[in-house]
Structures are given as structure tokens and as C-alpha cells.
Amino acid sequence: MLYIQIKEPLYVINFFNHFNSFVINNLNKDILMGISAILVSLLLPLAIFLVEDARSANFVFERAVIFNRVIKPKKLGASIACLTFPLLFPNNFSLPFYIIGLILYWEVIARILKWMNLKGSAKAEIDSQDSYRNNERIDYLNDTDSFAEAIVIWEYLWKKQENRKDFNERMLVENFIAFYTRYYVESEKVSGNPKIDYGIHQIQEKERMDEVLSEMIKSPYSFKYTFDKAMSKIMIDGSLKIDKESYFFILKKCLERMIEIQALGDERSLEKNMSLRIASLMDKINGLNEEEKYLFIGKFEDELSNVDLEKCLEFSKEYHENLAGLSNLVKFSTEHFKYKDDDELREIGKKSDLSKEISNLLSKYPELNSFLNS
Numbered sequence: 001m002l003y004i005q006i007k008e009p010l011y012v013i014n015f016f017n018h019f020n021s022f023v024i025n026n027l028n029k030d031i032l033m034g035i036s037a038i039l040v041s042l043l044l045p046l047a048i049f050l051v052e053d054a055r056s057a058n059f060v061f062e063r064a065v066i067f068n069r070v071i072k073p074k075k076l077g078a079s080i081a082c083l084t085f086p087l088l089f090p091n092n093f094s095l096p097f098y099i100i101g102l103i104l105y106w107e108v109i110a111r112i113l114k115w116m117n118l119k120g121s122a123k124a125e126i127d128s129q130d131s132y133r134n135n136e137r138i139d140y141l142n143d144t145d146s147f148a149e150a151i152v153i154w155e156y157l158w159k160k161q162e163n164r165k166d167f168n169e170r171m172l173v174e175n176f177i178a179f180y181t182r183y184y185v186e187s188e189k190v191s192g193n194p195k196i197d198y199g200i201h202q203i204q205e206k207e208r209m210d211e212v213l214s215e216m217i218k219s220p221y222s223f224k225y226t227f228d229k230a231m232s233k234i235m236i237d238g239s240l241k242i243d244k245e246s247y248f249f250i251l252k253k254c255l256e257r258m259i260e261i262q263a264l265g266d267e268r269s270l271e272k273n274m275s276l277r278i279a280s281l282m283d284k285i286n287g288l289n290e291e292e293k294y295l296f297i298g299k300f301e302d303e304l305s306n307v308d309l310e311k312c313l314e315f316s317k318e319y320h321e322n323l324a325g326l327s328n329l330v331k332f333s334t335e336h337f338k339y340k341d342d343d344e345l346r347e348i349g350k351k352s353d354l355s356k357e358i359s360n361l362l363s364k365y366p367e368l369n370s371f372l373n374s
Contacts, residue, residue, distance in 0.1 A: 032098060036083040039105055046112050047071070061137075061156070062166065069136040070111045079104035134168045138175050147183055151208050154179065158215040173225040176216060177250065180209050184246035213250065217257045220270045227254045227277055235284050240292040242342070248299060255303035262308050275315035278307060279368065282358050291346065297354050298345030304354050313365050 050066050067073060082101025086094040114132045144150040154176060157164045164172060185202045217223040230251040233244045241247075258274055261267050285296055297304065349355065362368070 032094075033084075033087055036087070036101075039083065040080055043076075043108075046109075046116075050112065050115065061153070061163070065137050065140045066115070069140050070115045071108065072111075075104055076108050079108060131168070133166070134171055137167060138171060141175060141179075147205060150179060151205070151212070154212050155208070158212050161219070169219070169221050170225050173216065173222050174229065176212065177226065177229055180213060180250070181246040183209060184249070210253070213253055214257075217254060220267070220273075223254065223257060223270070224273065224277070226250060227274070230254060231277075231281065231284075235288075238284070238287050240288055240296055242292075242295065252300065252303060255300060255307060259303065259306045262311070272315045272319070275312035276319060278309065278312040279316040282309060282313070282362060283369075285355075286358055286362055293355055294346045294349030295342060296349070297352050298347070298349035301348050301352050301354060305352075309358065310361055313361055313368065316368055317365050 050070070079101050082097045082104065086097035086101075088094075115136070117133070141150065141153060144153065157167070157172070158176075183205055185206050213226075217226050230247045233247040234241055234251060258271075258278065261271050261274065265271075285293060288296060
């Protein structure tokens, strides 16, 4: 048994030694050069197809993704070099490089074929959150080296709907929020708290991110995704996560947007949909312990006071009763909020009538209790 275990690997090694010797001794460089020419020539129509395909979509961004994430010019150049120049050297030297060239070439071709979506399911390619194209687009955004480059891309994507039409919107929102929280500074504390020294450059960066955030939540789908994401980070298992400052600010912007929607009254379907979320938020606030409840209300006293909370509950009741069917205008401002520490915010929450108002409103709609907690 031991003899067989030792002998079998020797057979394999001898086979590969003979095979390598045979290939080197019988290597015909003209044939290999012909194969290389065919492989390289195949890239031309594929490259033309990719560029023309991108031209019908969001050309500026798509072209950057194709060249940086799919074709990868450095790897492609290395592949072509390994498939051609080593053939000028002796046989026993050229073969290893030729094999490396084939491996690199196949990696490039594999990425191109994935991008082309040979299955032909265009709808799935666009809608699927984990599709190859979406992953490559997001990876391109996340791999951008500097804030300056990244924010330009984010501003471009949210400037117009057509600029992001090839993205899965939920994925785009999640990645922008991750970008936002990574560079977030609590600029609302700057003017009122001399202990915190943020440079003007950081404040300007945050203001640019805030502008993108405001544009992002103008989209109905993005608004809902953003609100849900912020809530999932702020309140977990009936407890308030007070260290999530960036998500508190994101929620503040969402509530401002809700006030705007109610005041304008021209997005009724979105208002009704968001009313369910506001009603759920009220229920979560009511379920907090007294200290956390006052802190939360202190943070959002201005916004919650200007949202028509009863209207949100009425919409929720209407939705609950018919599942089969289912005020002030706050504009975006780059001015910083006056800093208030947690104790001040709790005092604001205690003095506010909102806690009592929320409890009273919820008691008027007892049939919503199980619905909101489901």
C-alpha cells in the first residue's frame, strides 16, 4: 500500500516532465504566433461592442467602469506582451511566459463576457442588486482613491435620474450612506462648541455630501431606503443608539423632506407610503424609556412638530383597514445648527408636548398597535 502511495505521484511528475520536454522540443513558434494573432484580433470587436453598448447608457461613467474594472488595461497589456514578445526568445524560455499570457487573457475575456451578459436577461441585469455590472460599478465607486474624486462622481450620479438609470437604486443608496458616514463630521456642533475644532475643509466636504443627500431623498425610492436605513441604525431592539450621529442627521433630513412633501401636497402616494414609516417611528419613540424618549424628541423637536403626525396615523389606519387597496416648508440650508449637548436636548424633550401628543394620538388608534409592531 505504501509503495502505491509513493509510486502514483512519481508517475504524475514523470508524465509532466515528458510532456514539458515534448512541447519544448516540438514547439512551433509560427503556430503560437498565429494563435496569438487570433486571440488579440478577437479583442477588437469585443472592445467596440463594449464601447457602443456603453454609449447607449450613461457613457461617461460606464466607460470609466469598463476600462478600469472590466478590461483593466495593465492586465490586458501584460497578457498581449506575454503572448507575443517571448516568442522571440528560445523555446524553453518562451513557453512559461506564453502560458501566463493565456491565463491573463482568459481573465480579461471572462470579465468581458460577464459584462456582456450572455444570458440575455436585460431586466435581471438592471434590477438585480448583486448582478455583475452593479457590483463592478459600485466597486469602482468604492475604489476611488480620494474624497475629491468620489464626491464628484456622487454629485454626477444624483444630479439627474438618467445618470444612474443603470444602477440598482437600493445598492446605490446603501453605498452612498456608507460613504457619507465615513466622511461625516458633526458640523452642527462647530459654531456652539469651541472644544471641537473641525477645519473648514472638512466642513465644506460635509456640505457637499449634504447637498447630494438632499438630492438623493428627492427620489421616492431612495427616500424610503434612506429613511429605513437610518431607523435601522438608530433604534435597535427598542433602544436608542446615541452614538450614530451621522444617521441622526440623515433622519433629520428625511423628516425635513416629509414636511416638504406634506406642505406641497403634490406627492400623495409617497406621502401615504411614508406615513406608515412615520407612524412606526411614533410607536418606536413611545416604546423608548423616558430618558431616551426625551433625548430623541429633543433632537427632532423642530421636525416632529412640523410633521402632521395625526395625518400620518389616519393614512396608516386607512392602509390597515384596507390592506387590499392599500406645516411648514423646510428648505435645505448649509447653515450649521447651534450645538446642544445631550442634557440640553433632554430638557427640550421634557418641556416639549410632543411626548404626550404622540402617546395621545396612538391611544386614539388602538387598532394600529399590533399592525405597527408586526
